[in-house]
Amino acid sequence: MILHVQKKANLVALQDFYRAYAIEEKNYYVLITPSSIKEIDESHKEDIIASFPMDTDIQLASRKYISEAREIKLSDTVKIGGASNQTLMITGPCSVESEEQLDEVAQFCVAQGVQVLRAGCYKPRTSPYTFQGLGHKGLILLAKMRDKYGLKIITEVKDATHVEDVIEFADIIQIGAKAMYDHGILRACSKINKPIVLKRGFGSTLQEFVQSAEFILSGGNMNVALCERGIRTFESKTRFTLDLCGVAYLKEHTNLPIILDPSHAMGYAYGVADLTRACVAMGVDGLLIETHPNPSIAKSDASQQLNFEQFSALKKSLDKVAEAVGRKII
Amino acid sequence: MILHVQKKANLVALQDFYRAYAIEEKNYYVLITPSSIKEIDESHKEDIIASFPMDTDIQLASRKYISEAREIKLSDTVKIGGASNQTLMITGPCSVESEEQLDEVAQFCVAQGVQVLRAGCYKPRTSPYTFQGLGHKGLILLAKMRDKYGLKIITEVKDATHVEDVIEFADIIQIGAKAMYDHGILRACSKINKPIVLKRGFGSTLQEFVQSAEFILSGGNMNVALCERGIRTFESKTRFTLDLCGVAYLKEHTNLPIILDPSHAMGYAYGVADLTRACVAMGVDGLLIETHPNPSIAKSDASQQLNFEQFSALKKSLDKVAEAVGRKII
Amino acid sequence: MILHVQKKANLVALQDFYRAYAIEEKNYYVLITPSSIKEIDESHKEDIIASFPMDTDIQLASRKYISEAREIKLSDTVKIGGASNQTLMITGPCSVESEEQLDEVAQFCVAQGVQVLRAGCYKPRTSPYTFQGLGHKGLILLAKMRDKYGLKIITEVKDATHVEDVIEFADIIQIGAKAMYDHGILRACSKINKPIVLKRGFGSTLQEFVQSAEFILSGGNMNVALCERGIRTFESKTRFTLDLCGVAYLKEHTNLPIILDPSHAMGYAYGVADLTRACVAMGVDGLLIETHPNPSIAKSDASQQLNFEQFSALKKSLDKVAEAVGRKII
């Protein structure tokens, strides 16, 4: 249950009574109780401005609480979600490999009108015997690109040991699919106001996915976008299975902006263009597309990154699809 | 391996030697050997016009054999696949329930410019204690609609006991997802020339899916379209998971037309419009959408069928998306 | 709901009223209604001896209807399920390949004290370009082994076109995993009294699995055993994933005997012995183990069949495990 509580009420007593999280809003407190609590106690009626009973632990993210889509402001013009009808394009290589490589991509972004650059510094690679990313050095390179080209920067947190570093350097914090349940990361991200792109774990249900977002929301950071990037199924001809039925579910039941990552889902460059067009036609709020100056020599995810030519061709085709569904790629 | 063999060659001897299926073409025979056979014997070189080594049991359906998309002619104007850039809309209720219901839908199809009517007669329902379909009576009603309104008819085969009936009555034979491996059905469908829409089993890999199509192709019927209708995954908030990564794979690797069924994948009417737009943006060759005059009283799949108003709105939006990707809904 | 109805009652009227299947028992009729029917009409109270409300379409197979395990009699001494505490060993090759091969296996069965011989005649192979089985010829060879060695014979139905042949020749009819939903087969098997081993489809839920059994039960054949043989998951290092949690569920909730097929689940001979011991420790009613005189030259499933030496060693170890859980391998 979500309660809106008078500022003058005894917050601590109410929190205790309802075993509730509390967030401060301008004119009232928002209390979020466990979903097992179904009713307000008679004695608190005066303190409680409004109450929203919820049947699951999806609460702040639910359309039953706030029916309009939430909006995340990246700048005065760059917004994700809400009523903007904008689909934000985010692109860049899987990993920061060198300043030269990153600069090349950053210039390409500017030329393509892309405003947000992505690249990983901490690579959550499964094997210890492969490239593990440039780490802190990569963050510094990304910041350099922001300063040089005016791009916004998004990069991924892999575990709680470097979450503070990523929070310091990035404009948007991406929580990796393998870290979706990491409470150390979720807690740190709930205490800031920077936008968070939360990736769905490839073995995680939609319910768990939104519950992870609730950890951030209930800590006070309302700037959370959900990113579907493919789930693991029995099919092995493609790397993962992009769950667009799940996206339809999230659009219907949650008020959070939705970003799609077809590159990781497909795992092969040949399918990325078709899938990206499908995502745009679904009316999603953002796209994460891997692009590399020379995919064949990439240090990670070589098979799925687009080259510049492929990306340009895709970008052009997306404008038309977006227009067909009343949206605009930014 | 696929071999093109001179008409004058000793077909039976070659078949025996290569353990091969044979199909007659105008100027030559097509022999399809097990994929374990990798080379032509020196002594047969004169008899063999061309040879196509294949590394899996996907052969006639492979782009490595015929690189262009195959086309299925339904009539002089209605074609699926090939270079037509047409996306065929097929709609109708889950089940034939009564003549009145079917007539209402048929009239609606005509009004919407839809040329192919779908409806199930044999319902592959899992429980014995639910509606099992009208059977042969349903086929007669469908034929009546064809005669009255000039619509093409597609209906589903559920098991081999009624395959001959469906073949007799339908213009397009749909092989149900639960029957994808049924050799009794596949064999019967391979001996005719009517178009076959083969649905992917919800637990079947892409490899198995195309191998089922190979059963029909290697028997001599080249008019096979593949229908993705959602696979079963751990996610239970939606009925199935529409595998568009798999569709990207099929488009790249096979030469068969591809039809999408977002209604069964989603299981809920609310997501069908968004998903259908996504399918059209992928550039697929056909769509199967469930529509019912009054979904709330439908005898099967009540939750996922669109009503007429929802379908009209969807149809209108699809024309624009199709145009954006250089295609046309027919 | 299940109803026990007086013999003197108007059966047809009651069936019509409750939309019910009917089976004749000695002193009463058993009516099985859709699970949506929750109550008996006041006017029928006199006709109805007993009523069992059920909350799903699992009815005759439910422990809520008959709480003890059902027993299937193969002969006066060979019984599956019930209170027998016996675990029936069934073994033999994946496919009948030749009389010589089958005779060798049959002799081995006799030597090992195995009473039921398995071997496939119709092979539900996915690719059309591989060995499809000996068909009717294989059935005749199996019957010959029965006559020669006094073994019971079990073989698999693949589609409805040959179900009558298998019913004629086999002592136990095995419905293949890919045919679990095949109503043509289920209907034919419901009209006989021979024991049926129904394999779970590898993409089928436990609910659907038991519902398929309900088709046979509600047609009047109570001799149904459930066979778990591995489900399809994201894991590809093994062929399938043997679902022993599912077996625990079936033991708890259904009254049908349970048979396990670890050979198909694992797909590799090296794991079969360990898994078989696990199955016996679970307290199941039967085992299907693939054994071949020379697995390396087998025409199907070569990698997972045990050779005679491996089978003998396994058999010996099973006796001890069975004893530890109060059971006996027969």
Place this chain on the structure above:
Amino acid sequence: MILHVQKKANLVALQDFYRAYAIEEKNYYVLITPSSIKEIDESHKEDIIASFPMDTDIQLASRKYISEAREIKLSDTVKIGGASNQTLMITGPCSVESEEQLDEVAQFCVAQGVQVLRAGCYKPRTSPYTFQGLGHKGLILLAKMRDKYGLKIITEVKDATHVEDVIEFADIIQIGAKAMYDHGILRACSKINKPIVLKRGFGSTLQEFVQSAEFILSGGNMNVALCERGIRTFESKTRFTLDLCGVAYLKEHTNLPIILDPSHAMGYAYGVADLTRACVAMGVDGLLIETHPNPSIAKSDASQQLNFEQFSALKKSLDKVAEAVGRKII
């Protein structure tokens, strides 16, 4: 590739050349290269005592490197794995709830001859609106039980923010299923010598599972046991699907001790006894079973914990099954 290198060789130069991890052994260094490196350079032949080419990133854990099972010593008598033929029983409640609850369980362990007590302090619960564990306070209570009753303590790490605390207090560190990919945790665990029980992520392949273990091994901690606890599949009647085919694979291909957690896999107490007997019959090295003085009031996982009576009955039956397969429960 794994290399054994002379102590007198230039380690840094070799590491650089082969892009290798290094661990010090008594008489030589162990170098672990990426699996892409297939050969030793001629010029290094004198420095290299032995070389083990590996075809995947599974190296130190592979039977191809060390063919016998590795052993973990908990004390002079308590050993996991190796040639001990012992199966270690670990039990306790899902969560530390209070000193009283924990003391009651600890006494029960002593009475049952169980030597290792499990209980969670940091609960990786998916929803923020449910019990999150006692944290550091729980660790102190666990240490108290160790002092009072001489039990060994195992508890779970949930994210990298508290890994050092768990390392300080626990005798065995359990890495939770949701943290299997957490490099912050893996790194910290690789720098100590305490035994690690690494749980398989429920969406993780066997390959990824062993690769996570390689992170710990290649950092220098050889005391790693693998814990299978159920994978996520389409089946929802049980909480997860215990992957015993996967266990057979791990036994065949890796040299690490294997521990099974049937409680979390099943999710319901009714199936735990049967599954645990199955695990013992598989010949595994350890068991994690959830037991609670009063499961119905447990603050987490109430449905799957055994009560004391159920546990005693189970324990007794396991001794016989263990004996049947030549093992002993300790």
